[in-house]
Amino acid sequence: MASPLTVYKLTVLYLLDRAGEALSQSLISSFLLEKGYANLISLMQTYEEMAANGLITAEDREGTAFLTVTDEGRESLRFFRSELSEAIRKEADAFLKENGLRLARERELAGDYYKRSESDYIAHMAVMENSLPVFEIN
Numbered sequence: 001m002a003s004p005l006t007v008y009k010l011t012v013l014y015l016l017d018r019a020g021e022a023l024s025q026s027l028i029s030s031f032l033l034e035k036g037y038a039n040l041i042s043l044m045q046t047y048e049e050m051a052a053n054g055l056i057t058a059e060d061r062e063g064t065a066f067l068t069v070t071d072e073g074r075e076s077l078r079f080f081r082s083e084l085s086e087a088i089r090k091e092a093d094a095f096l097k098e099n100g101l102r103l104a105r106e107r108e109l110a111g112d113y114y115k116r117s118e119s120d121y122i123a124h125m126a127v128m129e130n131s132l133p134v135f136e137i138n
Contacts (some may be wrong), residue, residue, distance in 0.1 A: 004037075004038070004042070005042070005046065006080070006083055007037060007083075007084065007088070008032065008037065008038050008042065008043060008046045009046060009049075009050055009055070009076075010077065010080060010081070011031075011032060011037060011084065011088060011092060012028055012032075012046065012047070012050065012056065012067070013050075013055065013056075013073050013074070013076060013077040014077060014081075014084055014088075014089060014092055015028055015031065015092050015095075015096065016028075016056065016067060016068060016069035016073070017069050017073075017074055017077055018092065018093065018096055019096055021068075022059065022066040022067060022068045023066065023067055024064050024065065024066055025047060025058070025064070025067055026064065026065075027099065028067065029043055031091075031092065031095050035088075035091060037088070047067070050073070053072075054070055054072045054073075055069070055070060055072055055073035055076055056068060056070060056073055057070060123138065124137075124138050125137050
């Protein structure tokens with residue numbers, strides 16, 4: 001039987017792999033916390049360790065951390081997938097399906113602002129598709 005830390009990591013990798021795109025750290029955390037698979041402190045340590053080991057990458061978008069699985073992470077998931085129970089995989093798949101619209105909204109629009117001078121700001125908005133901007137305006 002896998003240790004709780006291993007289950008956290010494999011579940012994160014599984015969610016990211018199945019989604020096929022970056023997911024917000026808060027969305028992944030909500031799944032793991034709501035299902036009782038992790039506590040917040042352990043989960044934050046897990047994200048840091050996974051990033052340090054090259055299993056995931058984190059990108060800040062508008063103050064929200066988005067996680068992406070790396071090739072090393074996919075390889076680890078493939079190798080240790082049997083350590084993640086079928087029940088957890090089914091719950092993760094159902095969670096992704098239930099939150100499909102929320103996932104799409106997280107990925108399709110991005111906005112931020114930057115201070116240009118003492119009294120000027122630049123607002124930046126982008127429409128994203130497959131994590132790439134298809135339209136941007138400042």
